[in-house]
Amino acid sequence: xxxxxxxxxxxxxxxxxxxxxxxxxxxxxxxxxxxxxxxxxxxxxxxxxxxxxxxxxxxxxxxxxxxxxxxxxxxxxxxxxxxxxxxxxxxxxxxxxxxxxxxxx
Amino acid sequence: xxxxxxxxxxxxxxxxxxxxxxxxxxxxxxxxxxxxxxxxxxxxxxxxxxxxxxxxxxxxxxxxxxxxxxxxxxxxxxxxxxxxxxxxxxxxxxxxxxxxxxxxxxxxxxxxxxxxxxxxxxxxxxxxxxxxxxxxxxxxxxxxxxxxxxxxxxxxxxxxxxxxxxxxxxxxxxxxxxxxxxxxxxxxxxxxxxxxxxxxxxxxxxxxxxxxxxxxxxxxxxxxxxxxxxxxxxxxxxxxxxxxxxxxxxxxxxxxxxxxxxxxxxxxxxxxxxxxxxxxxxxxxxxxxxxxxxxxxxxxxxxxxxxxxxxxxxxxxxxxxxxxxxxxxxxxxxxxxxxxxxxxxxxxxxxxxxxxxxxxxxxxxxxxxxxxxxxxxxxxxxxxxxxxxxxxxxxxxxxxxxxxxxxxxxxx
Numbered sequence: 024x025x026x027x028x029x030x031x032x033x034x035x036x037x038x039x040x041x042x043x044x045x046x047x048x049x050x051x052x053x054x055x056x057x058x059x060x061x062x063x064x065x066x067x068x069x070x071x072x073x074x075x076x077x078x079x080x081x082x083x084x085x086x087x088x089x090x091x092x093x094x095x096x097x098x099x100x101x102x103x104x105x106x107x108x109x110x111x112x113x114x115x116x117x118x119x120x121x122x123x124x125x126x127x128x
Numbered sequence: 129x130x131x132x133x134x135x136x137x138x139x140x141x142x143x144x145x146x147x148x149x150x151x152x153x154x155x156x157x158x159x160x161x162x163x164x165x166x167x168x169x170x171x172x173x174x175x176x177x178x179x180x181x182x183x184x185x186x187x188x189x190x191x192x193x194x195x196x197x198x199x200x201x202x203x204x205x206x207x208x209x210x211x212x213x214x215x216x217x218x219x220x221x222x223x224x225x226x227x228x229x230x231x232x233x234x235x236x237x238x239x240x241x242x243x244x245x246x247x248x249x250x251x252x253x254x255x256x257x258x259x260x261x262x263x264x265x266x267x268x269x270x271x272x273x274x275x276x277x278x279x280x281x282x283x284x285x286x287x288x289x290x291x292x293x294x295x296x297x298x299x300x301x302x303x304x305x306x307x308x309x310x311x312x313x314x315x316x317x318x319x320x321x322x323x324x325x326x327x328x329x330x331x332x333x334x335x336x337x338x339x340x341x342x343x344x345x346x347x348x349x350x351x352x353x354x355x356x357x358x359x360x361x362x363x364x365x366x367x368x369x370x371x372x373x374x375x376x377x378x379x380x381x382x383x384x385x386x387x388x389x390x391x392x393x394x395x396x397x398x399x400x401x402x403x404x405x406x407x408x409x410x411x412x413x414x415x416x417x418x419x420x421x422x423x424x425x426x427x428x429x430x431x432x433x434x435x436x437x438x439x440x441x442x443x444x445x446x447x448x449x450x451x452x453x454x455x456x457x458x459x460x461x462x463x464x465x466x467x468x469x470x471x472x473x474x475x476x477x478x479x480x481x482x483x484x485x486x487x488x489x490x491x492x493x494x495x496x497x498x499x500x501x502x503x504x505x506x507x508x509x510x511x512x513x514x515x516x517x518x519x520x521x522x523x524x525x526x527x528x529x530x531x532x533x534x535x536x537x538x539x540x
Contacts, residue, residue, distance in 0.1 A: 038328055083399070085423055089320075089350060090284055094394040100350070104364050110348045113322060126321050127290045127425045127459065128330040128473055128481055 030055040041116065041123040045080065048120030056118045062107070065118075069106055072098055076119040086121040088112065130157050130446075133216055133226040135206055137163035137191045139171075139519070140417030140431040141232035145199045146521030147439045154198055160224060162216070164205045166191055169260055170514055171288075172428065172507075175295055175464065177263035178270055179303050186511070188260065194519045206233070209389040211410045228412045228446065231398060233386070235288055235418040235426055237262075237378040242283055244354030245378060253359065255375050257296060258288075269373060270303065275312030276372030281361060283351055284320055286397075287380040288418050288426040291473070293317070294324060295464040296375060301341045302466030316344040318361060318369055323347050327480040329538055330473070333497045337465070380426070382419050397421035402477065403454035404441055405434065414438065424457035424477060432518060433458045436528035458530040460486075462507035470503035472496050476530040485534035489525050493534060 027036050034047045040059070042048055053073060057065050065073070075096040079087045089112045093100045107114035112124050132148065134141045145161050152159065173187035195201045205219030209229065216224040237258045239246040245254060257263040280297045297317050304310040317324055317338070324338055324345055325331040338345055352364045360368040382396030391398050391407075398415045400407050402422040407413040416438060417431035424430055434455055441451035457477030464470045472494045473481035485493040494503055517524055 088285060091394050100352075100364050104350075109365060110322070112320075112350075113348075123326075124285070124321075125326040126285065127461075127475065128294075128325050128327055128334070128463075 029059075037123065039123060042120040043122065045120065048077075052120065053118050056120070060114055060117060062114070062118070066106075068102075069118075072096065072103065072106060072115060073119045076115055076121060080119075080121050086116045086124050088124065129155075130227040131225065132157060132159045132228045132230070133224055134159070134161040134230045134232060135163075135209075135216065136231065136233035136417075136419065137161050137165075137168070137195065137201065138232060138234050138417065139428045140234075140419075140435060141230065142168070142191070142194045142519050143432065143435045143521055144230055144232065144416060144438070146194070146196055146519070147435060148442070149196050149198050151439070151443060159199045160202060161195060161199055162202045162204055162206060162218065162224075163191060164203065164219070166203055168194060168519075170511060172514075173511060174257050174260065174263040175292055175299070177260075178257050178266040178296075179299055180267060184260070184264065189515065196520075206383065206385045207388070208385050209391065211389065211391065211407070211413055214412065226412075228442075229410075229414070231386075231391075231413070231415045231419050232417045232431075233383040233419050235286075235380045235382050235395075235397065237287075238381045239376075239378040241379040241381070242351060242354065244356050245376065247356060249354075249356045253371070253373055254354065254356075255373065256378055257292075257375065258377060266375065270300075273313075273373055275309055277314050277316065277370055279316045279318055279361065279369055279371040279374040280376075281318040281349075281351070281369075281374055282320065282377035283379045286395075286426055287377050289461075290425050290427070291461050291463045293319075293375075293377055297343060298337070298341065298466040299464055300375075301343065305467075314344070315342075316346055316369060316371075318346040318349045320350050321347065329483070330481045330497060333483055334471070341466075380418075386419070393421050395421075402457065404451050405438055405455070406445075406451075414442070422455075422457065425459045425461070427459055427461060428514070428518075429460040430458070432524075432526075433460075433528040456529050458528065460526070462503055462510070464504065464507060465499050468504050469499045469501055470507050471499055472503045472506065474530060474535070479530060479532075479535075482535040482537065484536040487534050496535065 035044045103111040167188050168191040170187040173182045176182040207217040207219050209216050251265045255266040257266050280293050282293050304313045325334050349363050353362050355362050360370045386392040386396040399421045400415045405414045418426040437453045437455045441453050460474045462470050475481045483497040486496050487493045
């Protein structure tokens with residue numbers, strides 16, 4: 024796994040820049056990760072979603088799907104598309120320092 | 129007398145009773161299996177029905193034929209499970225108590241979960257091949273298709289046999305090419321994922337299969353509804369994909385009794401330990417096959433390998449001994465690519481599909497991540513193996529855990 028420097032901190036990432044080590048993440052990193060994908064400011068609503076993703080991952084060991092964030096986390100899907108435009112599932116995972124959601128091939 | 133209750137007589141449930149009955153003392157253990165459907169469908173065959181390559185009788189047989197002597201088959205709906213009281217309530221009010229419970233009730237398409245899908249157009253311009261009836265209706269629709277926009281779509285992950293829409297797309301391309309009308313059909317593949325292939329090595333090897341076949345890709349498409357006035361799929365970010373004929377994979381959900389019993393996640397799939405399939409709060413409850421929420425493909429091959437790991441574990445577990453085997457998420461899938469060729473992928477929780485060879489004594493090797501005629505024949509041969517070897521619980525020459533033999537790792 025490649026190591027990269029984000030916000031002055033060395034972290035492990037995959038080929039697409041998704042963090043691969045849950046414990047290397049912190050809130051300062053999240054702000055930098057958000058900037059990397061064009062989200063300049065993380066609002067309170069962004070943080071609530073990111074915290075849900077982090078907590079859910081620590082319980083299940085898997086990056087939650089968009090449907091799970093919506094039905095279990097209680098964030099309406101339309102809202103998630105506004106907060107993380109175009110690709111909410113990928114963007115939420117990226118900022119929350121979780122593995123990229125993927126299929127089998 | 130102790131009682132093992134198995135819910136669901138599909139691929140996993142049928143294999144489990146066939147493997148366990150000879151291994152459990154009949155004076156000590158009673159085995160009961162419950163399923164509401166009398167017919168066992170060979171679901172991989174649904175892919176071939178729309179193209180007329182299989183006939184209806186090739187993919188269906190009575191479930192009872194595969195239930196061994198000494199196992200009671202109850203044809204009934206399941207109302208709920210009370211896992212604290214070790215009881216199952218059936219639809220007719222019968223209460224079954226159990227010492228050990230195996231849930232293997234699968235996952236099923238739910239067209240009603242997407243607005244606009246399950247209306248008068250379902251079976252007319254909106255199709256799915258994930259049911260027997262759906263695959264046959266689609267056969268008629270393909271026969272009558274005069275050209276236009278064919279859209280292959282999947283609502284959301286996870287769904288069973290995750291390569292099936294890819295295979296359908298390749299087979300449709302071949303079907304219309306062989307009819308001499310491919311230039312009149314625009315094929316679009318619409319996925320909620322970031323691409324048709326999302327794993328790096330598979331993407332590198334297979335990424336050009338879409339361009340070669342002139343198949344359009346609409347990725348990151350998360351459907352909100354189908355607009356049946358405009359004949360268009362509409363996403364949450366307000367993109368529209370117009371269609372003349374759409375072949376969709378509806379949202380897949382586990383059985384309703386799972387939700388009613390408080391056992392499932394948001395899609396009624398049941399979280400269990402991914403190595404042993406045991407429920408974390410109930411040490412006499414196991415979940416096998418598509419009903420389980422484990423991070424590998426929902427597929428018959430996974431159910432098969434999982435059962436091979438489960439059986440020796442279960443026999444130790446009921447003796448009060450620790451379970452020694454751990455499942456690795458092994459999955460093995462042929463992917464039909466059209467014109468009599470196919471691909472093969474073999475992977476697990478930690479190892480993505482890799483290129484190379486898949487050794488199989490007496491028959492193989494098969495080529496991994498590459499198109500060959502041999503892989504197509506492997507897929508066709510598998511139907512015979514399913515009915516005659518797999519369901520009856522006979523040994524197949526396939527290792528339950530994934531092997532690296534023949535595979536070429538990424539960095540070589």
